[in-house]
Amino acid sequence: MPFSIPRLTALCLSLTLALSVFPALADPMDQPQPFARPGPTHPGAIEASWTSVRLPSGDHTALLGLNYFVALDEDWGVGPAVYGAAKGNYGGIFTMGFAVQRRWRIGAHAHISAGLYAGAGGGLSSNSLSFGGGLMLRPELALHNEFDNGWYSGVTWSRVRFPSGNVRSSSLGFVIGKAQDFGSFSPQDSGRPGAGSARSGFGFDEVVLFGGAYKPSGSSRNRSGAPMTGKLGTAGADLRQYIADGSWWAAEAAGAAQGGSDGYMQLLLKAGQDWPLGNTGLRAGAELGIGLGGGGNIDTGNGWIASVGPSVRWQTPWGASLHLDAGLTRSFSGHFSAPFLRLGLGLPLDQLPSPFAPESQNTGTVLTQQLMMSAQHLQHVRFKDGSSAPVTELALLMTRELSSNVYGVAHAGSAAIGHAGAYSFGLFGLGLQTRAYAFAGQQLRFGAEALVGAGGGGGVAVGGGAIGQAEAWAQLEADRLRLRLGVGDWRTLRGADQQSSPMINLSLGYAFGTLARGQ
Numbered sequence: 001m002p003f004s005i006p007r008l009t010a011l012c013l014s015l016t017l018a019l020s021v022f023p024a025l026a027d028p029m030d031q032p033q034p035f036a037r038p039g040p041t042h043p044g045a046i047e048a049s050w051t052s053v054r055l056p057s058g059d060h061t062a063l064l065g066l067n068y069f070v071a072l073d074e075d076w077g078v079g080p081a082v083y084g085a086a087k088g089n090y091g092g093i094f095t096m097g098f099a100v101q102r103r104w105r106i107g108a109h110a111h112i113s114a115g116l117y118a119g120a121g122g123g124l125s126s127n128s129l130s131f132g133g134g135l136m137l138r139p140e141l142a143l144h145n146e147f148d149n150g151w152y153s154g155v156t157w158s159r160v161r162f163p164s165g166n167v168r169s170s171s172l173g174f175v176i177g178k179a180q181d182f183g184s185f186s187p188q189d190s191g192r193p194g195a196g197s198a199r200s201g202f203g204f205d206e207v208v209l210f211g212g213a214y215k216p217s218g219s220s221r222n223r224s225g226a227p228m229t230g231k232l233g234t235a236g237a238d239l240r241q242y243i244a245d246g247s248w249w250a251a252e253a254a255g256a257a258q259g260g261s262d263g264y265m266q267l268l269l270k271a272g273q274d275w276p277l278g279n280t281g282l283r284a285g286a287e288l289g290i291g292l293g294g295g296g297n298i299d300t301g302n303g304w305i306a307s308v309g310p311s312v313r314w315q316t317p318w319g320a321s322l323h324l325d326a327g328l329t330r331s332f333s334g335h336f337s338a339p340f341l342r343l344g345l346g347l348p349l350d351q352l353p354s355p356f357a358p359e360s361q362n363t364g365t366v367l368t369q370q371l372m373m374s375a376q377h378l379q380h381v382r383f384k385d386g387s388s389a390p391v392t393e394l395a396l397l398m399t400r401e402l403s404s405n406v407y408g409v410a411h412a413g414s415a416a417i418g419h420a421g422a423y424s425f426g427l428f429g430l431g432l433q434t435r436a437y438a439f440a441g442q443q444l445r446f447g448a449e450a451l452v453g454a455g456g457g458g459g460v461a462v463g464g465g466a467i468g469q470a471e472a473w474a475q476l477e478a479d480r481l482r483l484r485l486g487v488g489d490w491r492t493l494r495g496a497d498q499q500s501s502p503m504i505n506l507s508l509g510y511a512f513g514t515l516a517r518g519q
Contacts, residue, residue, distance in 0.1 A: 036189035036366050036513070038196050043071040044079075044182035051083070051138070052171040053160050055090075057128050062087035063160065064292065067099050067117075068202070070182045070510075077101045080371070080396050081117055083136075084267060084292040084303060091303025091334060092294025094265055094424060095121030095136045096413060097394055098373050109146045115139070120394040120416035121424055122162070123263075123295050123457065124223075132164025134414050134421035134458070135394070142175055150179040165421060185513030187368045187480060191404055194366040194515045199241075201369055201514035205351050207408075208238040208250075208323055209428055211257070212342020221335035222297045232338070233258025233464065235454045237410060237428060238270070242351070246274045246283060253412065255426050255454035255465065256296050258494060262456025262465035264296030265424055266305060266329075274313055283313045287325065293336075295422070295457055296465075301334025313346075321346035347408065349400070351517050364517035370482055372397040372509025374413065378490055378501040381420060383459045391460075392417035397507055399431070400514075407431050409449050415458055423458030425467060427451035436477060443477040452493065463495020471505060482509045 049065040064086040069077035078100045085093035097119020105111045117138040122131030138161070144154035159170040184200050199205075216228040236254025243249065249271045256264035274285025289307040294300040309327015316322070323344035330337035350364075374395040381391045395413020402408055409431050415423040431449030438444075452468040471488030484507040491500035 035363065036185055036192045036194040038183045038185055038194075038198075038200060042182045042184075043074075043077075043179060045069045045077065045177050045179050047175055047177035049156060049173060049175040050086075051156075051158050051160060051173045052087075053167070053169045054171070055129055055169070056166045059088055059090075061085050061090040061093070063093075065117075069099070069101055075103055077103070081119065082267065083117075083119070083121075083138075085123070085294070086292055086303050088302055089334075090124055090294075091292065091300035091305075091331070092263075092265070092296070092298070093121070093123040093131075093303075093422075094267070094292070094295070094414070095119040095134075096396060096424075097136070098396075099138075111144050111146070113140075113142045113144065115142070118394070120414035122165070122414070122422035125422060129167070130165040131162045131167060131421040133392075133417045133419065134423070135163055135416040137161050137163065144175070144177070152177050152179065162421070164417075185366045185515065187477075187511040187513050189366040189513050190368045190401060192366050193363060194513070195363045196515050197362055199350050201350070201512060202239075203241060204239040204349050205242050205248075206238075206240045206321070206346045206348055207410075208240060208321075208344040208346040210237065210254075210323065210325075210342045210344030211235045212325075212340055213258075214329065214338035214340045217337040217339075219335060220337055221299045223299050224297075225299075228261075228298070228336075231259055232256055232261050232264070233466075234264075234340075234342070235452075235466075236266075236426065238344070240346070246276075246285065248272055252289065252291070253426055255424070256456060257454035257466045258464035260464060261296035261298055262454075262460075262462045263422065263424070263458070264294070264298050264456070264465075265426075266293030267291045268293075268305075268307065270307075272311060274311060281315045281317070283315065285311050285313075287311050287327075293329075293331070295424075298336050299334040300331040300336050302332065304332040305329060305336070306332065307340070309340075319348045348516065350514055362517070364515045366513045367401040367516050368511055369401075369514050370397070370399045370509050370511045372399075372482065372484065372507040374411070374505055374507040375416075376413070376503055376505045378503050380501050381418075382461050382499045383419070384461045385459065387419075389419050391415050391420045391423070393423075393425075395425075397509065402430075404435065405432055407433060407447075407449075409451060411451055411453075415460075420458035420460050423455065423460045425453065425455030427453035427455075427467070427469065439476070445475045445477060446473070447475070448472040461497060461499060462492045463498065466493040467491065468493050469503065471503070473505070477511070480511050482507070482511050484509070 067081040099117040101115035140158040214232040240250040268289040268291035270289035272287030274283040293305040307329040429451030433447035436443035473486030486505040
């Protein structure tokens, strides 16, 4: 039988299932344990920045950035970041990646910082504007003034550069941030009962996976001015935090998965409120979102979009929830307006602990999460012009245990090396993993996963935008550090002209335990 990546993936999946039933390292769930406690709290910070960019054509745009830093020690921080166009007529330019930052204190309420962001993305390429393979580098120097409540603001100097393209620009900008604590459990406590008086990890209570559709209005236009016809299918996810009974805010990422607008992407900050309908578990309310969107030949002008509409949520007795949302999304400039309808599945992560409740009511099960920087190589990718070439992507990879052998996974990124600058994707799915085995003084774990989602842009032939991938992996674990090597198969899922490619994935990341309360 000839060798193939799909067969290898299926074989590794079968091996994972077999290995998961045999004991390896001691499993904390095998015997009663006292409550696990959070480890030392690490300082964290969330930053928003504004970076002006002068384009080769002489036009100007600006990138709105959002960074989350977790302190490695008192001086160094690292974390995920995303940038999107928010000025001019360049809506749809997005990049995502990781940033590292070094800080020096220069006074009781001031510090300077130096940082470097490396990510991938792009959009709206032309003969005079090229993002090359998609890799973006952004070194930065900043002066921050701190306030008493954890907030800080400052001025920055940064240089935006796409090394394989022609976008290079240096400018002054500004930043605003909020310091906060990042508390977590040891990954070694996974499966144990735990107790804590604060949210753990990134502090989100729920992830909502959804699929839906836009129906563009008659005034909607593509970038060439032609009317948009047909529906636009979307897929994405919300990370949601509840701040009071029925009150919440969320970060949303979604992209086109059907309808010929592959490459469209939106990132929103949302807030909502709902109220119970008797004792049925049903809740009705409304939500409002604002953020950036574009790509897929949709004219969103400067990129700013807003959405508003009613929502219905059913909180099931089993912890999960079902969401039905409707409403209207429209661009602030440009020509995009569309009613939408979507259905989502909410999975619990954490929940707001009660500071006045006894410890017995602030307990749960410790489950491990992983945040990784991933470099994924696709051996041969076919483009819309009929050519084919390899593509290397940079991506954020996040996993969360659902049990000792099952985990959920989200994977989002963009092309960085090759000829697919502006190709971006977002995937989510499930995986199976073995227990950890002793190996050379460390731990070794095996697993396999399957993901589906949306992708497009950069001239890649992806049909309507629905894509999927399957992967088998081996992972070396040392305390909280993780190194993963995987092989698998990437493919498009819709359209008459489908394609697939073998892939190899190398990921480096950080693991931490979070408390799933009530589980």
